[in-house]
Amino acid sequence: MDLLGxxxxxxxxSLIFIMGMFLGAAYLTxxxxxxxxxxxxxxxxxxxxxxxxxxxxxxxxxxxxKEDLVPDNVDKVLFYLASLMxxxxxxxILAVVPFGEPFxxxxxxxxxxxxxxxxxxxxxxxxxxxxxxxxxxxxxxSNSKYPMIGGLRKAAVLxxxxxxxxFALAGPIMMAGSFSLREIVEAQQGMWFIIPNILAFVVVxxxxxxxxxxxxxxxxxxxxxxxxxxxxxYTGMKFGLFPLAEWYIATFVLSAITVIxxxxxxxxxxxxxxxxxxxxxxxxxxxxxxxxxxxxxHWTLPRYRVDQITEMAWKVMLPLxxxxxxxxxxxxxxxx
Amino acid sequence: xxxxxxxxxxGLTALGLGAxxxxxxxxxxxxxKDPMExxxxxxxxxxxDKTSHLSLEQKYxxxxxxxxxxxxxxxxxxxxxxxxxxxAQISPGFIFTxxxxxxxxxxxxxxxxxxxxxxxxx
Numbered sequence: 001m002d003l004l005g006x007x008x009x010x011x012x013x014s015l016i017f018i019m020g021m022f023l024g025a026a027y028l029t030x031x032x033x034x035x036x037x038x039x040x041x042x043x044x045x046x047x048x049x050x051x052x053x054x055x056x057x058x059x060x061x062x063x064x065x066k067e068d069l070v071p072d073n074v075d076k077v078l079f080y081l082a083s084l085m086x087x088x089x090x091x092x093i094l095a096v097v098p099f100g101e102p103f104x105x106x107x108x109x110x111x112x113x114x115x116x117x118x119x120x121x122x123x124x125x126x127x128x129x130x131x132x133x134x135x136x137x138x139x140x141x142s143n144s145k146y147p148m149i150g151g152l153r154k155a156a157v158l159x160x161x162x163x164x165x166x167f168a169l170a171g172p173i174m175m176a177g178s179f180s181l182r183e184i185v186e187a188q189q190g191m192w193f194i195i196p197n198i199l200a201f202v203v204v205x206x207x208x209x210x211x212x213x214x215x216x217x218x219x220x221x222x223x224x225x226x227x228x229x230x231x232x233x234y235t236g237m238k239f240g241l242f243p244l245a246e247w248y249i250a251t252f253v254l255s256a257i258t259v260i261x262x263x264x265x266x267x268x269x270x271x272x273x274x275x276x277x278x279x280x281x282x283x284x285x286x287x288x289x290x291x292x293x294x295x296x297x298h299w300t301l302p303r304y305r306v307d308q309i310t311e312m313a314w315k316v317m318l319p320l321x322x323x324x325x326x327x328x329x330x331x332x333x334x335x336x
Numbered sequence: 337x338x339x340x341x342x343x344x345x346x347g348l349t350a351l352g353l354g355a356x357x358x359x360x361x362x363x364x365x366x367x368x369k370d371p372m373e374x375x376x377x378x379x380x381x382x383x384x385d386k387t388s389h390l391s392l393e394q395k396y397x398x399x400x401x402x403x404x405x406x407x408x409x410x411x412x413x414x415x416x417x418x419x420x421x422x423x424a425q426i427s428p429g430f431i432f433t434x435x436x437x438x439x440x441x442x443x444x445x446x447x448x449x450x451x452x453x454x455x456x457x458x
Binding site: 014018063069073092114116149152156166176236237240241314318326 | 432
């Protein structure tokens with residue numbers, strides 16, 4: 001009975017987190033479309049609601065009421081599984097992101113995270129890699145040329161960034177001496193980890209852009225060459241889960257992970273600690289700024305070719321990540 | 337254990353919600369049969385190849401092999417990184433040289449692969 005009670009409590013808490021993420025992601029779509037509009041000197045969505053404010057709800061209803069087409073020669077199980085495979089691991093990263101220290105309100109202790117495991121960072125890395133399978137499965141299951149090329153390209157990008165990401169994460173782990181994301185934030189009381197880890201930060205930005213398929217590295221979709229890339233055969237909600245998972249949920253939670261690793265998580269900005277801003281708000285401000293940075297990159301830069309991405313990952317990013325390990329090791333030995 | 341249990345519950349909730357959305361889409365969306373709707377997208381012409389699984393080749397086979405190798409190396413580096421600060425206070429020379437001998441051998445292999453052209457798109 002005790003176990004059942006815990007399970008129900010956890011399920012309700014998970015639902016709150018997931019629903020919050022859904023609502024957040026819905027309005028991130030509006031934010032992105034407005035931002036893209038203004039980058040390209042057009043107003044963006046305007047007509048649904050005041051100044052386009054209800055556009056995400058209209059989009060959600062539209063995606064839910066589109067016909068659920070399954071072409072004849074697709075692999076049906078894998079075809080459905082692919083959208084779940086992209087969505088579930090992407091949102092699972094949210095479960096290991098801590099949004100602050102546990103605090104007490106009205107006598108109840110509230111933990112603003114699902115689980116604080118001592119392998120949190122490794123789990124985030126693992127879920128991030130698994131969510132790529134969704135794209136590759138989608139490309140294979142569609143049994144059509146454009147999705148197939150998109151899936152193969154995504155596999156090539158994965159092969160590129162994965163190694164550099166693994167080595168880049170070693171730097172912050174060495175500084176904190178722990179894989180737990182909460183302990184990594186607590187270790188940044190005095191100084192953010194960006195200071196000796198600047199090379200690792202460059203590598204991680206590259207990897208987040210590649211993993212979420214945002215523009216300089218969006219070869220899996222490449223709408224100018226591949227029709228719709230890996231989602232060419234998808235319609236309705238099966239389609240809707242892909243951009244939701246990749247562009248919004250994954251970008252948001254990976255921004256959160258990057259903020260935790262390099263920008264001190266919920267620690268206030270330097271010299272601004274006296275401001276009466278609660279710590280989770282500091283966290284959201286930083287995540288928002290980083291998210292806007294990714295949007296800015298997305299809507300500014302042209303696309304790389306896929307062989308350029310893999311070669312850049314192996315020949316530039318991997319040496320940078322290894323150099324970062326050396327720099328951090330020397331830094332710790334000198335400064336303690 | 338509660339941490340992993342919470343993770344499991346969260347995963348099941350997310351899975352249920354995703355599957356629920358797909359099911360909802362299937363239930364409420366209209367279904368109007370069309371003779372062409374089962375066709376694979378191919379710029380509006382009938383299919384030339386019935387399947388796409390055989391007609392494409394990928395060109396990064398060697399990079400895929402290297403990925404397995406280097407990801408394993410990362411799995412050795414990460415535990416070392418986690419204890420680096422503790423051991424460095426006792427004997428910095430030991431922990432430093434130990435891992436950098438390992439990384440040196442790794443980098444030798446990396447340079448060899450680079451010189452042999454394995455990092456190129458073939």
